[in-house]
Amino acid sequence: MSDLTKLKISEARDGLKEGKFSSRELIAAHLTAMGSAKGMNAFITETLDKAVDGATKSDDRRAKGDVGKLEGIPLAIKDLFCTKGVLTTAGSHILDGFTPQYESTVTTNLWNEGAVMLGKVNLDEFAMGSSNETSFYGNVVNPWRRTTDDQPLVPGGSSGGSASAVASNIAMGATGTDTGGSIRQPAAFTGIVGMKPTYGRCSRWGVVAFASSLDQAGPMTRSVQDAAIMLEAMCGFDPKDSTSVDMAVPNFEAALTGDIRGLKVGIPKEYRLDGISSEISALWEKGIEWLKNAGAEIVDISLPHTKYALPAYYIIAPAEASSNLARYDGVRFGLRVEGESLDDMYSKTRGEGFGEEVKRRLLIGTYALSAGYYDAYYLKAQKVRARIADDFKEAYKSVDVILTPTTPSAAFAFGEKGDDPLEMYLNDVFTVPASLAGLPGISVPAGLSADGLPLGLQILGRPFDEETVLRAAGVLEKAAEFTATPTAWWRG
Numbered sequence: 001m002s003d004l005t006k007l008k009i010s011e012a013r014d015g016l017k018e019g020k021f022s023s024r025e026l027i028a029a030h031l032t033a034m035g036s037a038k039g040m041n042a043f044i045t046e047t048l049d050k051a052v053d054g055a056t057k058s059d060d061r062r063a064k065g066d067v068g069k070l071e072g073i074p075l076a077i078k079d080l081f082c083t084k085g086v087l088t089t090a091g092s093h094i095l096d097g098f099t100p101q102y103e104s105t106v107t108t109n110l111w112n113e114g115a116v117m118l119g120k121v122n123l124d125e126f127a128m129g130s131s132n133e134t135s136f137y138g139n140v141v142n143p144w145r146r147t148t149d150d151q152p153l154v155p156g157g158s159s160g161g162s163a164s165a166v167a168s169n170i171a172m173g174a175t176g177t178d179t180g181g182s183i184r185q186p187a188a189f190t191g192i193v194g195m196k197p198t199y200g201r202c203s204r205w206g207v208v209a210f211a212s213s214l215d216q217a218g219p220m221t222r223s224v225q226d227a228a229i230m231l232e233a234m235c236g237f238d239p240k241d242s243t244s245v246d247m248a249v250p251n252f253e254a255a256l257t258g259d260i261r262g263l264k265v266g267i268p269k270e271y272r273l274d275g276i277s278s279e280i281s282a283l284w285e286k287g288i289e290w291l292k293n294a295g296a297e298i299v300d301i302s303l304p305h306t307k308y309a310l311p312a313y314y315i316i317a318p319a320e321a322s323s324n325l326a327r328y329d330g331v332r333f334g335l336r337v338e339g340e341s342l343d344d345m346y347s348k349t350r351g352e353g354f355g356e357e358v359k360r361r362l363l364i365g366t367y368a369l370s371a372g373y374y375d376a377y378y379l380k381a382q383k384v385r386a387r388i389a390d391d392f393k394e395a396y397k398s399v400d401v402i403l404t405p406t407t408p409s410a411a412f413a414f415g416e417k418g419d420d421p422l423e424m425y426l427n428d429v430f431t432v433p434a435s436l437a438g439l440p441g442i443s444v445p446a447g448l449s450a451d452g453l454p455l456g457l458q459i460l461g462r463p464f465d466e467e468t469v470l471r472a473a474g475v476l477e478k479a480a481e482f483t484a485t486p487t488a489w490w491r492g
Contacts, residue, residue, distance in 0.1 A: 004029040005169040009073055009226040012172060016062065016072050023062070023072030027055035027116055030074045033170045034118065039490045040141045042165045044079050045087045046119040054116035061114065068114030069233045076171035078162050079120035080127055081107050081217075082206040086117075090208040091125040091135035091158075094353025095334040104206025105238045106175060106217045113233040118171055121161030125355045126325065127182055127210045130427040132160025133414060134357040142190055142411050143168040143486040147452035150489075153411040156186030156427075162220045163190040167486060173221045173230050177207060179214045180313050181431025184443040187220055188406035188456025191445040191484065193473070194220045195227045198464045199438035200245035203238035211320035212243075214313075214435050224444065224474045228252035231466065247464065255467035256474040261295030263472060266399035270306040271430060273408065280405045280455065283447045287403055287457045290479035291472070299399050303391040308384045309433040310426070315368050315381035316436075321358075322365030328353065360421065389437040396462050401472045404430050406443040406456035430458060440466045442473045446480040454484065 004026050007015065015021055031048055051074065058072040082088050082100040089095045103111075111117075124134040131154035132140040142155040143164055155164045159176035163186035166174050176183040178196035187194025195218045202217040209215060219230035232252045238244040267288060272281070292298050330336035330349030337352050339345035354362070368377040395402065408429055417424045434441045440463070443456040457476060461469035 005033045008223050009172050023055040023058040027051050037170050037490045042161045043119045044137050071114030074118050075115050076121045076165040076174040078175050080208045091123045093136040094328045098334050105203035106234050124158035127158035129157040132157040151413040156189035158182040159186050166192050176220045180435045181428040183218045184431050187443040189411040191454030193227045195442040198440045202235045203241040203244045205240040209324040211317040224477045255471050260475050263296045264399040265296045266301040266402040268303045271404045294475045301395045305387045312381040312384040313432045318361040318365030319368045319378050322362045385436045392437045402460040404458045406458040410449040410453035434460045440469050444473050444476050445482040
């Protein structure tokens with residue numbers, strides 16, 4: 001039964017359809033795998049009874065011929081999505097005991113398509129982090145280890161719990177959220193596929209907010225086909241979300257034709273950074289060659305404002321966070337630390353409830369929005385953001401997609417970058433520009449480092465052209481033939 005955990009979503013879907021196994025058997029195999037992977041710390045809350053009940057109901061629906069796109073498929077949910085009756089923490093002490101009485105739109109869509117929840121997975125606190133070291137519930141551990149030593153490695157962030165759960169076969173897929181790279185970067189670090197759709201493609205309603213103009217939900221899976229299947233189930237217009245775009249949801253899986261002849265692929269010169277790992281550069285060249293051999297036309301392009309993306313992002317995102325997180329004050333929900341006055345209660349609750357990285361970003365954001373600095377920092381960053389978006393618009397006049405590395409390095413060990421916030425923020429150097437422009441992007445595992453760690457390549461596309469992004473990603477995935485898996489150290 002343990003072999004069931006190695007199936008991809010598409011394979012499990014076919015197996016269930018052919019009656020080779022039931023959803024209850026599929027869920028049981030994953031619950032057993034979860035039980036043997038406690039040392040990874042991927043889950044904050046396991047919903048075992050809910051999973052068994054969901055599988056039973058799924059089998060009943062299947063017997064009646066009522067089958068959804070993800071019927072009976074076990075998924076992990078990033079603990080940023082509100083789930084009715086299930087603890088939702090955002091990885092923070094300040095949300096202790098918060099049990100929503102409503103369900104996020106994305107998870108509602110998944111349950112409507114028959115998916116089964118295994119539990120809520122760990123993340124950087126309020127999605128602020130690139131290594132999953134800022135969670136109140138402890139670090140998530142990457143299932144991969146270097147071949148040269150046995151040091152525990154970070155899984156990337158903020159969707160590190162989602163990434164590790166999928167990479168270690170304890171969930172077939174997982175939801176993630178991407179604000180500046182928080183789906184794509186951990187996907188690259190753990191050797192899986194991570195997709196950020198266009199901003200507005202997936203509803204943000206019921207997702208705990210970090211930076212409202214950037215946050216976007218997306219799937220994390222073990223193949224491009226699985227990402228297409230899961231994305232179609234997740235997205236759709238939602239009148240409860242003012243940023244949700246009212247447009248038809250394509251059949252993303254049907255877009256995976258394997259044919260990219262004539263497709264124009266842009267290679268931005270600004271992504272050839274000084275100090276980039278030679279392994280990353282070599283892999284990027286391989287990716288260019290793979291797409292060229294498949295019939296694509298390679299076009300050199302320029303995105304001149306790329307170098308300003310990180311500084312602009314680290315003004316805009318903290319500024320929006322300082323506004324969004326003002327609601328956590330101990331009055332209505334979550335943690336409350338009593339004080340001598342209302343202001344004292346606010347101060348003590350927020351002081352004890354928020355971690356160091358969240359406090360750092362709140363201070364940066366509040367400063368950037370303060371009188372006398374709003375124009376100098378926040379408004380200027382928004383103008384830079386518009387220039388970055390214009391760069392992409394101009395590039396897409398001559399190309400269909402853009403190919404870049406996903407990260408500047410492979411996964412690193414715990415504590416390696418934690419003392420230097422700037423070095424940590426540089427992990428998002430390749431992912432942030434597309435986030436600022438609201439574009440779709442996908443990370444595909446494409447090779448291994450000299451230390452035996454996964455490396456990813458990223459494909460970016462035009463707004464709401466996820467179909468072309470997925471089509472190119474499918475070709476890249478096939479050419480890369482990435483079949484490496486982590487050694488199961490967590491099972492002893």
